[in-house]
Amino acid sequence: MAGNPHVTILIANLPAERDRRVIRECLTxxxxxxxxxxxxxxxxxxxxxxxxxxxxxxxxYPVVVYGGGxxxxxxxxxxxxxxxxxxxxxxxxSGRAHAVQVCNPPDVYWPLALLLRAIGRPWVFDHHDLCxxxxxxxxxxxxKWVSRTLSALEWLTLRTATEVVATNESFKxxxxxxxxxxxxxxxxxxxxxxxxxxxxxxxxxxxxxxDVKRVVYLGVFGPQDNVEGAVLAAExxxxxxxxxxxxxxxxxxxxxxxxxxxxxxERGLEDVVTIAGWLDGAAVDTLxxxxxxxxxxxxxxRMNDLSTMAKTVEYVxxxxxxxxxxxxxTRRTLGDAGVYVPTGAPAEFAEAINALLDDPDRRLQxxxxxxxxxxxxxxxxxxxGAYAAVFERLLARRLKGRTPVTAPRIPAQRKxxxxxxxxxxx
Numbered sequence: 496m497a498g499n500p501h502v503t504i505l506i507a508n509l510p511a512e513r514d515r516r517v518i519r520e521c522l523t524x525x526x527x528x529x530x531x532x533x534x535x536x537x538x539x540x541x542x543x544x545x546x547x548x549x550x551x552x553x554x555x556y557p558v559v560v561y562g563g564g565x566x567x568x569x570x571x572x573x574x575x576x577x578x579x580x581x582x583x584x585x586x587x588x589s590g591r592a593h594a595v596q597v598c599n600p601p602d603v604y605w606p607l608a609l610l611l612r613a614i615g616r617p618w619v620f621d622h623h624d625l626c627x628x629x630x631x632x633x634x635x636x637x638x639k640w641v642s643r644t645l646s647a648l649e650w651l652t653l654r655t656a657t658e659v660v661a662t663n664e665s666f667k668x669x670x671x672x673x674x675x676x677x678x679x680x681x682x683x684x685x686x687x688x689x690x691x692x693x694x695x696x697x698x699x700x701x702x703x704x705x706d707v708k709r710v711v712y713l714g715v716f717g718p719q720d721n722v723e724g725a726v727l728a729a730e731x732x733x734x735x736x737x738x739x740x741x742x743x744x745x746x747x748x749x750x751x752x753x754x755x756x757x758x759x760x761e762r763g764l765e766d767v768v769t770i771a772g773w774l775d776g777a778a779v780d781t782l783x784x785x786x787x788x789x790x791x792x793x794x795x796x797r798m799n800d801l802s803t804m805a806k807t808v809e810y811v812x813x814x815x816x817x818x819x820x821x822x823x824x825t826r827r828t829l830g831d832a833g834v835y836v837p838t839g840a841p842a843e844f845a846e847a848i849n850a851l852l853d854d855p856d857r858r859l860q861x862x863x864x865x866x867x868x869x870x871x872x873x874x875x876x877x878x879x880g881a882y883a884a885v886f887e888r889l890l891a892r893r894l895k896g897r898t899p900v901t902a903p904r905i906p907a908q909r910k911x912x913x914x915x916x917x918x919x920x921x
Contacts, residue, residue, distance in 0.1 A: 510538025628798030716749035731845030832865030
């Protein structure tokens, strides 16, 4: 391990085995001849290396409390900072961490960036979430001092990085407005690799052979994800087409799950809305293979407008037509593979879904357009080169003479019972 250039990746908001983007990044780095260590919250206690990787080391730390308010979030991230700092120093003293990548949230690791850069180690910021916008979306009426603090921390995080990896063009524009040179920002979009999708080679002109049409939501159940809006859209859809011949399936997990379950019961929708919980990779493929239409209920907030939802690329990669609010980055992702509603009101979603359910020709056209976009632009295979090039450039001297290896297959995702669901952004 000591002979290869080494990248240490830092995560604070979820275990490494739950972060699909980081898993893809680790496997890409291994393929290019790097060794990798991930420092992250502890998830599955039996893991010592990243599932599916060649030898990506996991250096987990215990989580004492998960934040729910300003003070508990401050404690959580303060504890994470301390644990990450101690483990990172250990990596440096052990001769590893030739370059470091930090993933947000939170934006608090800039002092470590200054320290590592002072000893000549490149520091890469992988910008997953716009933290000031996430805060505003979660609380509704943000405290101006908290917002200013989060904006200052984002500025410091961006400006102390050697280079920035942005998940889309809006994130890149944000970094440039914050003073980062444009040539120091690389766009690496979210999305599965084609090899992760069992249906990647399925015909574009074939829909699920099932009399029951399925409307699917796949993702995190968080305050900013508006899964309750999908439930209310199902209620409106009952009014438009009755209760026969269709079902809505909500797959995922998160802090809004109890509220979503209660809403389904309160509105008497148990016969048409199924809550499937968190699914592994194979189950996701099965669900989306059987889907007729996908719903992306995210409302038109600034955060959602500028963010690329992971679920969006999961949908389009399987050719599922998507109904979504009219958001900048959602349009950039879906193009004509999406139907867009103006405000994200439940009635708007229901009317658009109802029209699609009755229009098989349009669904097939959208299916083909979506899969074409995935194959030609959105899949991880199209992102991996740009991502690896950042570290190949920063560690070029250490890479001389190294032989790349074949990346293993990305494993099916499992759900540890003791971890917090991630924010579905970036």
